[in-house]
Amino acid sequence: MASAKTCVVGATGAVGQEFLRILEQRDFPISRLRLLASERSAGKRIAFRGKDYTVELLTENSFEKGEIILSSAGGGTSKWFVPHAVKSGAVVVDNTSAFRMEPEVPLVVPEVNPHAIQRHKGIIANPNCSTIQMVVALKPLHDVSRIKRIVVSTYQSVSGKGAKAMEELRLQTKALLDEKPYPPKEFPWQIAFNCLPHIDSFTDNGFTKEELKMVYETQKIMEDDSIAVNATTIRVPVLRSHSESVYIETEKKITAQQAREILSKAPGVIVVDDPANNKYPMPVDSEGRDETFVGRIREDLFFPTGLSLWVVSDNLRKGAALNAVQIAEKLLQLGWS
Ligand SMILES: NC(=O)c1ccc[n+]([C@@H]2O[C@H](COP(=O)([O-])OP(=O)(O)OC[C@H]3O[C@@H](n4cnc5c(N)ncnc54)[C@H](OP(=O)(O)O)[C@@H]3O)[C@@H](O)[C@H]2O)c1
Incomplete structure (x- = not known):
């Protein structure tokens, strides 16, 4: 693989820091590295290799x-700087929601639609974290029997909202244990010892923007606008890794055993499904891991083509930085320079 001049925008953030760890761990071939952020962090020193x-x-x-x-410096920042970067002849793998639904911008999960990378015109969008892990788990099943409907509820960690949100959960938990007040800043309400059925802002139809991202990004990545997705996204007091309860209805029946076999051969997926020994995916086990973990696979008791799954993945890695670095690796394999 050729090496590339590489630049991390938002290098001081939760995703930015994970980018650096992953570039190091995967030995990504870099000919020159630059780290960018706002005036708040300009001048800071960060170690790499x-x-x-x-x-x-x-x-x-x-x-x-x-x-x-x-x-990964926020949607507003991307909307402003990305057109300038593209004009300079750079290619941007963007982690924000700024360009994901633009028809000419590929929205890519390398295990699902790597071919879409080839049609980029300077921007490749990285999907929302909760969408990425869901499609990694569902695409192999969709390939065997088309998924007609998805009903998903998420249990999303605070790191999905960035470094300050992680700090808020730590400090608020400690304050409340010490019987001291800690008013919310990053979240609309207390997050310690609580769950918030509210991620991103509400829209007129009652869904949040996060929920609608799961609907439309899933259809775009799976290249099937007929998949009916109903999402409820919940913030939970977990530091890292998102969990999802996913229910699917397929065209033809897939048994739980068939699903386990299909998913155990699927790229980027590890099946952990041994209820007799209390083995199932959990956020604490997936932290720092690259794979998407699937368990609790079971057939609907009443609906013959319904299947339930529990899907867990590290949102800062596969849900953000790792997926973007995998896209960058594919770009290099395609001869980007
Ligand atoms: N966390 C996740 O799981 C996840 C997953 C997928 C996508 N994303 C997306 O990735 C983006 C960043 O998320 P995060 O969790 O890493 O947030 P974060 O921890 O708050 O970090 C934000 C980063 O953006 C930089 N930044 C903010 N405004 C800037 C500006 N005007 N110019 C240059 N740099 C600027 C910050 O730099 P300073 O240090 O200078 O403030 C910091 O490096 C968001 O759009 C988020 O939606 C996050």
């Missing part, structure tokens, strides 16, 4: 032809 890098301020003129930009 044993060398110190200074965080630079993101500007319209930050980019160069041939550079691969791994971006």
Whole structure:
């Protein structure tokens, strides 16, 4: 694989820090690395592969032809800087929701629709974290018997809202245990010892934007607009890794045993499904792991083509930084320079 000038935008954030860990762990071939953030962090020093890098301020003129930009600095920031990066001849793998639903922008999960990368025009969008792990688990089943309907409830960790949200859960939990007040800042309500059925803002139809991302991003990645998705997204007091209760209705019956066999051969999936020994996926076990874990696979008691699954994955890795780095690796394999 050729090496690339690589730039991490949002390098000081929760996803940005994970980018650096993954680039290091996967030995991503970098000819020159730059780390960008806002004026709040410009000048900070960050270590990578044993060398110190200074965080630079993101500007319209930050980019160069041939550079691969791994971006996670918020949707507003991406909307502003990405067109400038593309104009410079760089390619942006963007983790925000800014361009995901633009028809000409590929929305890619390498295990599901890697072919879409080839039609990029300078931007490749990385899907929402809760969508990524769901499609990694469902695409192999969809390939065997088309999924007509998905009903999903998520149990999303606070790291999905960034580094400050993780700090809030830690400090609020401690404060409440010490019987001290800790007013919410990152969340609308107390998150410690609580669950919030509210991720991103509410829309007029009663769903949140996070829920609608799961609907439309799933259809786009699976390249099937007829899949009916109903999502309820919940924030839970877990630091890292999202869990999902997923119910699917398929065209033809897939038994629980067949599903286990299909998923145990699927790329990026590990089946952990041994209820007799209390073995099932849990966020604490998937933290820091690259795979999507699937368990609690069972057939509907009443509906012959219904199947329930429990899907867990590290939202900062497969749900964000790892998926983007895998896209960048594919770009290099396709000869990007
Ligand atoms: N966390 C997840 O699981 C996840 C998953 C998928 C996608 N995403 C998306 O990734 C993005 C970042 O998420 P995060 O969790 O890493 O958030 P975070 O921890 O709050 O980090 C935000 C990063 O963006 C930088 N930034 C903010 N405004 C900027 C600006 N105007 N110019 C340059 N840099 C700026 C920050 O730099 P400073 O240090 O200078 O403030 C920081 O490095 C969000 O759009 C989020 O939706 C997150």
